[in-house]
Amino acid sequence: MTVTKTNESSQMSAGSRLSMEQLNAIDILVQGRTDHETAETVGVARETVTRWRNDNPHFTAELNRQHRLIWGDSHDRLRALASKAVDTLETSLDEGDSRVAVEVLKAIGTVRTGAAPVWARGRRAGAMGRSEVVGGDGVQEAATVHRPTHGLHAGGD
Numbered sequence: 001m002t003v004t005k006t007n008e009s010s011q012m013s014a015g016s017r018l019s020m021e022q023l024n025a026i027d028i029l030v031q032g033r034t035d036h037e038t039a040e041t042v043g044v045a046r047e048t049v050t051r052w053r054n055d056n057p058h059f060t061a062e063l064n065r066q067h068r069l070i071w072g073d074s075h076d077r078l079r080a081l082a083s084k085a086v087d088t089l090e091t092s093l094d095e096g097d098s099r100v101a102v103e104v105l106k107a108i109g110t111v112r113t114g115a116a117p118v119w120a121r122g123r124r125a126g127a128m129g130r131s132e133v134v135g136g137d138g139v140q141e142a143a144t145v146h147r148p149t150h151g152l153h154a155g156g157d
Contacts, residue, residue: 002020008066016060017058018059018062019045021042021044021050022056022062023062024041025038025039025042025049025052026059026062026063026066027045027058027066028041028042029049029053030063030066030067030070030071035050036047064112078132089104
């Protein structure tokens with residue numbers, strides 16, 4: 001891995017508050033490397049990198065700034081894809097794909113196959129019902145559908 005000796009985008013905001021080793025460590029960390037990998041590449045102890053991350057506000061601020069610069073575009077692209085994903089889900093549902101229907105309901109917290117969602121914990125058994133969905137291949141999937149019997153509140157029933 002190559003480490004740039006002069007990363008101008010890092011140095012412009014960090015100024016003289018960070019050493020060359022710290023700036024190089026930031027360049028490596030934003031690539032998703034571990035503290036251990038970063039320390040080996042930069043030539044310091046792993047504990048030093050961890051201390052920079054946890055105890056040095058200038059290091060942390062620059063690391064966060066670099067992270068936003070690098071990953072911001074990816075997050076924007078993912079947000080833009082959300083519309084296409086919803087369109088694809090809608091098409092699958094329109095075509096009668098019950099597996100997709102179950103996954104959508106799981107994602108929005110209406111159907112569960114494991115632990116109850118936070119809003120349903122501690123509810124009476126009558127607040128939930130059992131439903132079965134037959135997939136496109138004829139296999140039955142059992143899922144619990146939550147039907148709140150009353151509004152959310154902090155106290156008991």
